[in-house]
Amino acid sequence: MRLLSPLSWLYGFGVARRALPSIGAAKVPVVVVGNWVVGGAGKTPTVIALVQVLAARGWKVGVVSRGYGREHDTDVEMVGAASTAAQAGDEPLLIQRRTGVPVYVARDRRAALHALCAAFPAVDVVVADDGLQHATLDRVAEVWVFDDRGVGNGRLLPAGPLRAALPHAVPAHARVLYTGQRVSTALPGPVAMPGLAHAVPLSAWWSGDTTAAVPLDSLPREGLHAVAGIAAPEKFFAMLEAKGLRFVRLPEADHADYTTLPWPSGAPDVLVTEKDAVKLLPARIGTTRVWVVPLDFELPSSLVDQIAALLPNRHRSGPHP
Numbered sequence: 001m002r003l004l005s006p007l008s009w010l011y012g013f014g015v016a017r018r019a020l021p022s023i024g025a026a027k028v029p030v031v032v033v034g035n036w037v038v039g040g041a042g043k044t045p046t047v048i049a050l051v052q053v054l055a056a057r058g059w060k061v062g063v064v065s066r067g068y069g070r071e072h073d074t075d076v077e078m079v080g081a082a083s084t085a086a087q088a089g090d091e092p093l094l095i096q097r098r099t100g101v102p103v104y105v106a107r108d109r110r111a112a113l114h115a116l117c118a119a120f121p122a123v124d125v126v127v128a129d130d131g132l133q134h135a136t137l138d139r140v141a142e143v144w145v146f147d148d149r150g151v152g153n154g155r156l157l158p159a160g161p162l163r164a165a166l167p168h169a170v171p172a173h174a175r176v177l178y179t180g181q182r183v184s185t186a187l188p189g190p191v192a193m194p195g196l197a198h199a200v201p202l203s204a205w206w207s208g209d210t211t212a213a214v215p216l217d218s219l220p221r222e223g224l225h226a227v228a229g230i231a232a233p234e235k236f237f238a239m240l241e242a243k244g245l246r247f248v249r250l251p252e253a254d255h256a257d258y259t260t261l262p263w264p265s266g267a268p269d270v271l272v273t274e275k276d277a278v279k280l281l282p283a284r285i286g287t288t289r290v291w292v293v294p295l296d297f298e299l300p301s302s303l304v305d306q307i308a309a310l311l312p313n314r315h316r317s318g319p320h321p
Helices: 002-016 043-056 090-099 109-119 202-207 233-242 301-309
Strands: 030-034 061-065 077-079 103-105 125-129 141-146 174-178 198-201 224-228 248-251 269-272 289-292
Touching: 030 043, 043 061, 043 090, 043 125, 043 141, 043 301, 061 090, 061 109, 077 090, 077 109, 090 103, 090 125, 103 109, 109 125, 141 301, 174 301, 198 202, 202 289, 224 233, 233 248
Parallel strands: 030 125, 030 141, 061 103, 061 125, 141 174, 224 248, 224 269, 269 289
Antiparallel strands: 077 103, 198 289
């Protein structure tokens, strides 16, 4: 680990050279949701949940994201119903499908923000999927997401998991959220309790048919496989096991493209995350029954109230009539 420390210092120097985030300068208020450590902290479900609750409280919400792994990530692109994960990135495509709000992607998130606001002038708050370390993206609020790893060994990449040096205190415009069922740093913040409740056939998931959902305990007890192409596959597997399911684990790399199906030919039933589902078209799966298992994620009301209080439209406290 000590051998990596000089590389961490260089990495930290590069991060520190960026300007500090500009607070509140954007024409449309931006809320940045991100994590200080690499991979798998629960950022995407937090974005989805925040978008949904802000929309329920009356805001017209949009989302900007980089669209990691897409084919032409320097281009600005709107994510729509006809988009593919290769065009949009798997996480932005999932966010758009779950929320239905305008989503724009680009490596330059400012360009994505400007394109979104030009195309959708009614949008009055934008949630940025990731971007804590993107100092040129103005924001009025931030949500820092930590899982049960906390800050790991406290070192910067590559000697540790930190993307940037963590401040000693939470600034006034930021709030902390813990998604690992416990507080895992010295920073104050509420705990969200994610869970799995049901499974949806892949074709129904793609068509938006929520009536096809079935309880997890009604799934077959034999021949199950579970696939997870996320940063921390074991988290998904552990949650399935907590529901009493037994299955063959098939962990995949984060953002796996599924050019080749990862389960054995003839497997009767396969469980996947929604991040996997956006890259699996029903026409490809043959006779295998593929079940999409959404993550249920409810944000603490105290956190939502605090974020809402940082937004200019403070009179909006409930859903539209």
